Amino acid sequence: MSEDSFARLRDTVCAANLELVKAGLVVLTWGNASAVDRERGVVAIKPSGVAYDVLRPEDIVLVTLETGQPLPGEKLRPSSDTPTHVCLYQRFPAIGGIAHTHSRYATSWAQACREIPCYGTTHADTFSGPVPLCRALTPEEIEEAYERNTGVVIAEHFETNRLDPLHFPGVLLSHHAPFAWGETAAKAVENAVVMEEVAALALQTEALNPTAKTTPQSILDKHFHRKHGKNAYYGQPKEPTNI
Amino acid sequence: MSEDSFARLRDTVCAANLELVKAGLVVLTWGNASAVDRERGVVAIKPSGVAYDVLRPEDIVLVTLETGQPLPGEKLRPSSDTPTHVCLYQRFPAIGGIAHTHSRYATSWAQACREIPCYGTTHADTFSGPVPLCRALTPEEIEEAYERNTGVVIAEHFETNRLDPLHFPGVLLSHHAPFAWGETAAKAVENAVVMEEVAALALQTEALNPTAKTTPQSILDKHFHRKHGKNAYYGQPKEPTNI
């Protein structure tokens, strides 16, 4: 399999990573975006610790969906968070892209170890309930395989609570930061933007009204379904997209 | 009626939408501005879900002031909020433009379900009292015609409380976000900027002084009338404008 055949995948992932920077979600090198090609069983992800202003498509690293190991011929180390991405692709078959950042407001909620309540329609347009919070890993889980087990803890949280990853396209990790995802890498980045904005709004909402009430279910449902599912009517009619 | 005859209206509305972005009030595609041509009974508004960086005047959608339905030949769907805009133009004859955003501070007050008290002259220069807050829609109103009824609830709030839409050129919707308006689309955008700034100032004012007092009526009146009405003396002498 020649390198050229993955050129489009690398382009997509490079663009998604740069979009995170453009959206103001990245400080230094903290952040990474990836996409999966399920037909070929390959995940493309940002290299570890590379500065965004010199990132080029050919720097994007390819690893296998099965093991997370780099394909033969890859020159750079993949992001240290690669095992988390790979685990999520394995456990959430509907997603096609993932974005991880330490964006300021979402990370503050993660550090406060709180889920983000749904206080308004900005939130309900993307999440059909609170932004979920995962527990911190145990010392044993950290010792055994920190990054891999981060993915496991997320997947188990969604399974235990019967959350659909496309209805809740992101999560907060206790004492850490957010992960977002979507059907494509571009959508994952967009959902990371939404999480950050929703996190900022909710912080300010509580500052203004410490006993603020969450959005009534009827409004929440209305807004989520305006944009999702077969009766959606927001935006222009969509043509199918590939990645 | 040829398309060309609305070129100026489309230009105005396109410029107003881009001004919202330039002012930092827009995240992703959340926001829309419109203008009305009352002589011809036409409202021009942003298309739904179109990215701002590719928005051109010819993308602006024309709908009728009477029904909100697109004029024959329009190719894009209008903003999903179009029925709200159309309702407001029908009920508030003095306004010529509307701007809707999810700007961060104003939306936080909306989510907190609080009107914005008038704490200073920045506020009093544009609003002759608190920025009003509308109640959330009932499940029945949502089910029947969500966007249309959003306009109805706003109009009823202003009528019940005898508020002049040009003395209170904007409103907060509970659990949603702000709408602003004015005599022109450009003025509506300017008032959206004012609402956001006033919202930020008021949040910080309360953080600094939880028992902060609102502006004395004498100062409020002085500032509002410095800029409005026949004795206004702020700015340069104005020439009449068309839209």
Next chain:
Amino acid sequence: MSEDSFARLRDTVCAANLELVKAGLVVLTWGNASAVDRERGVVAIKPSGVAYDVLRPEDIVLVTLETGQPLPGEKLRPSSDTPTHVCLYQRFPAIGGIAHTHSRYATSWAQACREIPCYGTTHADTFSGPVPLCRALTPEEIEEAYERNTGVVIAEHFETNRLDPLHFPGVLLSHHAPFAWGETAAKAVENAVVMEEVAALALQTEALNPTAKTTPQSILDKHFHRKHGKNAYYGQPKEPTNI
């Protein structure tokens, strides 16, 4: 007296106004800077309500230091705050420039009707104590001459409290916003920047520690005198400047 002979004064004031924008202290048209030429008894100030992005030196308006009335031949209206500026130049002979903004943090303290306590050396480098707060005007003072009396109230506050305007180069007006000044218009703008930053720091300091202590007098004095007076040693040795 030909217009040319004031070209340099107009340039200085135009540059100072644009610097306010560049420093992020201005929303819409809210802000104005001025300078005085004491030898010729002339104050140069921004025109009222003119957008900053079209402001040119020839738009700057000249008024007399004695009356605040425009010189013969001036075409634009001066800022509506001109009588405040003129009053301050009359009462504070040591100052050469004034900057007025509605910058977000300083205005929040003004709206909260609180002086800004000195919590650190950033503050003490410029203000030798708290940033002063003036009382609001009475209905009678507003009715009689609002803008002129704003200056009178500031001057009386400084005289009553024996504050040296160059040791306290700015003030907060209750329910309104800050005024800053200095030996030149450029210095007034710089002091407006300092007030905004100091206001932001103090708000956050109190959020982190509601019983925060103010800076010990020994540190406050050290920092103020590092930068002011005959034993100052901050910066490069200075050459005399004209305006």
Next chain:
Amino acid sequence: MSEDSFARLRDTVCAANLELVKAGLVVLTWGNASAVDRERGVVAIKPSGVAYDVLRPEDIVLVTLETGQPLPGEKLRPSSDTPTHVCLYQRFPAIGGIAHTHSRYATSWAQACREIPCYGTTHADTFSGPVPLCRALTPEEIEEAYERNTGVVIAEHFETNRLDPLHFPGVLLSHHAPFAWGETAAKAVENAVVMEEVAALALQTEALNPTAKTTPQSILDKHFHRKHGKNAYYGQPKEPTNI
């Protein structure tokens, strides 16, 4: 010793200073970065009070590591904080660069006289515990040698508490602001960026959860050692650097 032989050192320090501005950590002229050439016993530092937009490599001032006095031929005054930098280079042999700013969030913690608790992995990636806080100087220490004694107080704090300067690459000075350092000037600037971000996150974390718990030791250790020491695996394999 000709000036040319220090050209690279001046370039490095000029770039580090400009990087502080680019990172948004600097207001006006508040901030300075330096580097040491230990072989030649020379420290290079920003000149005092020079505007960043005109700063060129040849403006960077060289002083001796032993006395802090400018080398013969230097034309500008070094930063007024030079004695603090020199003292830290003398007492912390492992560091190669220092950055001092009044960045908004870190300075707020300094003014609140609080160390920054470690609430998450963003913090633990760089600091192996809370960001330390030093006591304010006594009136006697200020009188004797303010800037020099600032360095002494920092060094004594680290020695008394047995803190490794590379495991805690920065400190807050009570009522003042942060200092950051690292193996190079570039790394010192990076650590100044980290301190500011960590300070912002911690402020918001406490706003969201006044009883927030600090990061479990197992997570803190994992993240710090992912990036530091012989088992580090973050980033690409490193080649040795000189400064």
